[in-house]
Amino acid sequence: MHTDFRGQLIWPGDDGYDAARRVWNAAIDRHPALIARASSTGDVVTALRFAREQGLPVSVRGGGHSAAGFAVADGALMIDLSAMKATRIDLAVRTAVAGPGLLWRELDAATQAFGLATTGGVVGSTGIAGLTLGGGIGYLDRVAGLTCDNLLGAKVVTADARILQASDDAHPDLFWALRGGGGNFGVVTSFTYRLRPVAGAFGGLLGYTMDRAGEVLQAYREVSAGAPDQLALYAGLVTAPPASFVPEHLRGQRVVGVIPVYFGGADEAARALAPLRALGSPVVDLTRPMSYKEVQQMTDGLNPPAMHHYYTAEWLDGLDDRTIEALVEAADGAPSPHSVIILKRMGGAAGRVPADATPFWYRDAAHNLDIHAQWAPGSPPGPHIAWARAARQAARRASAGGGYVNFIGAEDRGRIRAAYGGNYGRLAQIKAAYDPENFFRINNNISPGGSGG
Numbered sequence: 500m501h502t503d504f505r506g507q508l509i510w511p512g513d514d515g516y517d518a519a520r521r522v523w524n525a526a527i528d529r530h531p532a533l534i535a536r537a538s539s540t541g542d543v544v545t546a547l548r549f550a551r552e553q554g555l556p557v558s559v560r561g562g563g564h565s566a567a568g569f570a571v572a573d574g575a576l577m578i579d580l581s582a583m584k585a586t587r588i589d590l591a592v593r594t595a596v597a598g599p600g601l602l603w604r605e606l607d608a609a610t611q612a613f614g615l616a617t618t619g620g621v622v623g624s625t626g627i628a629g630l631t632l633g634g635g636i637g638y639l640d641r642v643a644g645l646t647c648d649n650l651l652g653a654k655v656v657t658a659d660a661r662i663l664q665a666s667d668d669a670h671p672d673l674f675w676a677l678r679g680g681g682g683n684f685g686v687v688t689s690f691t692y693r694l695r696p697v698a699g700a701f702g703g704l705l706g707y708t709m710d711r712a713g714e715v716l717q718a719y720r721e722v723s724a725g726a727p728d729q730l731a732l733y734a735g736l737v738t739a740p741p742a743s744f745v746p747e748h749l750r751g752q753r754v755v756g757v758i759p760v761y762f763g764g765a766d767e768a769a770r771a772l773a774p775l776r777a778l779g780s781p782v783v784d785l786t787r788p789m790s791y792k793e794v795q796q797m798t799d800g801l802n803p804p805a806m807h808h809y810y811t812a813e814w815l816d817g818l819d820d821r822t823i824e825a826l827v828e829a830a831d832g833a834p835s836p837h838s839v840i841i842l843k844r845m846g847g848a849a850g851r852v853p854a855d856a857t858p859f860w861y862r863d864a865a866h867n868l869d870i871h872a873q874w875a876p877g878s879p880p881g882p883h884i885a886w887a888r889a890a891r892q893a894a895r896r897a898s899a900g901g902g903y904v905n906f907i908g909a910e911d912r913g914r915i916r917a918a919y920g921g922n923y924g925r926l927a928q929i930k931a932a933y934d935p936e937n938f939f940r941i942n943n944n945i946s947p948g949g950s951g952g
Contacts, residue, residue, distance in 0.1 A: 504549075506542045506582065509534040519579065520571050522560070523624065525876060526807035527568030531558065531577040538582055540688040543656045547686070550576040551660075551938075558941045559686055561599050562626015566810040566871075567909040569682070572941050578686060580628065588613060593694040594651060599628040599687055607795050615694035616791055617649045621733075623799045631690055633905035633943075634679040634859040636867060638731040638760050638794055641847025643695055647678035647857050648849065654689035658938040666691075676929040679858035680919075681904060682942040683926070684933050697791045701768035702731075702760030704797070705775060706745070706783030712736060712755040712827045713820075714778065719757055719842065720818045721774045723865070728847040730771045731760040736830035736840040739783075740801050746782055753830060759786070760794055802873065806837060809872040809884050811891045812906035814864035814899040818842070822897045826868075829890035834882045835874040840890060843867040860920030864899040869906050884910060904943055915943050 509519045510533055519534045532555060535546040550557045553576075560570035560579045571577055583598040586609040593615060597606055604623030610616050618639040620630045635646020643649060652666035655673065663685075665674035676684050707715050719734040726732060734757045741750045757775060761768035765788065769776075772786075789797075815822070830840050845864050854862050870890045872883040888911075891902075901917040916923050923945070930937075931947035 504535065504542055504545045506538040507536040509536065520577070522563040522565070522568055522570050524566050524568050524808045525805045526809075526880060527571060529568065529571045529573045531571055531573070531575050534577045534579050536579040536582055540654060540656060540662055543578060543580075543686050543688055544660050544662065546576060546578050547656060547658075547660045556941060557939065559682055559939075561628030562602050562624065564622070564625045565629055565905075566808045567907070567943070569909075569942050575941065580686075580688070583688065588615070588694075595692045595694055597627060597690045597692065599626075599690065601627045603627060603630070604796060604799075607792055610694055611697075611790075611792050614696055614698060616697040617692040617694050618643050618646045619795065621795065621798060623796045627690060628687060629682070630905060632677060632679070632681050632687065634857075634903065635905075636843065636845070636849070636903065639697065639762070640849040641726070641728045641731055641844070642762055644848045644852060645679075645857075645859060646692075647859060648852055649693040650678055650690060651693055652691040653677050653687045655685040655687050657685040658934040658936065672929050673933055676858060676926055676933075679904070680926050680929075680945065683930055683939055683945045685939065697762070699788060699790050700760050700762045700794050701765050701786065701788050702758065702794060703786035703789065704756055704758055704783060705781045705786060706739065706754050706756045707778070707781050708749070709736075709753040709755060709831075711778070712830070713823055715755045715757060716818070716823045716827070716842070717820070718774055718778050719844075720823075722759070722772070723818075723844040726844055726846070727771060729762045729767070730844075731762075732844040733758040734842045736826065738836040738839075742801075744783060744785060749782060751836065753836075754782070756783075758797070760789075803837065803875075805876065806873050807876060807878070807880065807883075809880065809887055809910070810906040810908050811870045811887050811911055812902035813868045813891050813894055814845075814861040814901055814903070815842075815866040815868050815894065815897045816899040817865055817897050819897060822894050825893035826890070829886070829893050832886065833872075834886055835872065835878070837873040837875070838883065838886065839871045839873070841869040841871065843869070854920070855922060855925075858919055858922045858926055860922045861899055861901055867903055868894055869903070884908075907943055912943070915945065918943070919945075
């Protein structure tokens with residue numbers, strides 16, 4: 500590596516190599532040829548030039564949270580951005596300039612110090628880079644739009660090692676592609692976000708026994724149909740954790756849960772949640788006034804560490820009774836107690852953005868269906884992956900098409916074209932302009948020729 504690299508170089512056999520190559524998904528066990536932990540945009544340029552000189556493929560690590568494990572690859576140069584965490588908040592114009600190594604809990608802490616926020620991931624350990632580049636759904640998207648809708652600019656190192664500032668006014672085609680097109684177009688070393696005042700909310704978890712799953716998901720559907728923008732709503736078929744807030748006889752049992760989060764007053768929240776309350780007493784009720792940071796970290800710690808993961812997803816036009824029955828049956832048949840099925844109400848501000856305004860095509864989808872297979876080390880992956888795919892297929896009669904690109908697993912690479920719908924052709928053209936050799940290919944890849952995917 501050139502002597503002008505100022506970060507840390509970690510070679511196989513070095514102390515810390517195994518820790519540095521490890522990512523969130525413990526199923527990923529890959530050995531890069533070299534890990535270049537960058538400290539600046541200049542370091543990224545140096546690393547890219549070195550990779551080209553040596554003929555090495557490149558993977559890029561931000562938060563390392565991708566279930567597909569794109570952050571690390573065998574025999575590749577891993578450009579590790581995790582040390583690049585600088586944050587600058589401009590209160591006059593309500594923006595944040597954020598480094599690509601930040602996790603959402605870190606950016607939330609920085610912005611919430613001033614009572615501000617932007618739409619972010621619902622798991623605090625998720626990296627801001629991957630989530631933003633894939634679109635970005637979260638609790639705030641019905642109020643403020645997707646994460647990518649709040650991206651105002653980005654500093655990008657392209658495949659030919661140029662440093663570009665992309666925005667609506669500079670390299671607008673590249674900027675368009677970055678707002679949902681994934682890591683196909685370069686290494687982003689700085690994100691500029693629009694912020695908005697966000698004080699607190701009323702919300703939390705409502706849990707019910709599994710024998711009520713059908714009626715609970717029907718109530719979720721009813722609330723979803725008339726939900727105001729201020730209401731974020733998730734429903735899940737999960738296993739109750741061994742936590743103190745869960746009745747002892749339900750710990751380790753399948754349950755159905757709903758997470759409503761209302762960004763507004765308690766009286767307004769009560770009206771919005773009335774159809775859920777009509778279900779009667781839940782076995783778990785953790786709803787209360789919450790700070791935004793509490794909302795964002797609500798589900799942190801509920802998943803065991805060092806698990807193996809596989810995601811797949813589908814956009815749903817609706818949620819009829821047959822689809823509900825199919826999802827409940829699928830949850831009952833999961834080979835791992837840790838696997839979950841999650842529904843998220845879409846729409847609101849995110850749904851009012853034109854489909855071609857960013858690469859995120861499925862603006863009209865009513866729900867995001869997230870099938871998350873999760874199992875302990877030592878269990879063969881085949882049955883878990885097969886279960887997740889079958890569960891998604893069971894809901895396809897309600898499909899709007901495609902699936903959320905951040906939830907598409909490595910085994911589902913053939914779904915990339917469908918994930919971008921009518922925007923795939925334009926993305927392929929921009930890929931051909933900025934990365935004609937497909938140098939950045941360890942990702943949910945968009946072919947520069949427009950084929951594949």
